[in-house]
Amino acid sequence: MSSSSNSATPAKHAAGAFDVRNVIAALIGFYGVVLVLLGLFSDTAADRERTGDVNANLWAGLAMLVFAAAFALWSRLRPIVVEAPPDRQDPEDDGSGRATAGH
16 A cells, blocks of 8 residues: 555745856846946046947946846746655654664
């Protein structure tokens, strides 16, 4: 006889903050904000002369913010589903696969 708890499918959940797309979005977004702020408040004539009269920090920062938003939206719309680990039967089992002393 088999019990119904052994044949039940394991619970599934989204990877959430551990999804690498969220990490990428956070890092690129942070650098994008920094570049936008530099483009708005630290724009000099020498910088404009080197880039052909284009505020490169501002435009690069805006592009990075759009990229970060796309990654965040992608991870929100198509989350990675992870199966939960099966419950341990032995309360002394530490999950290492080694036998405990006295058993």
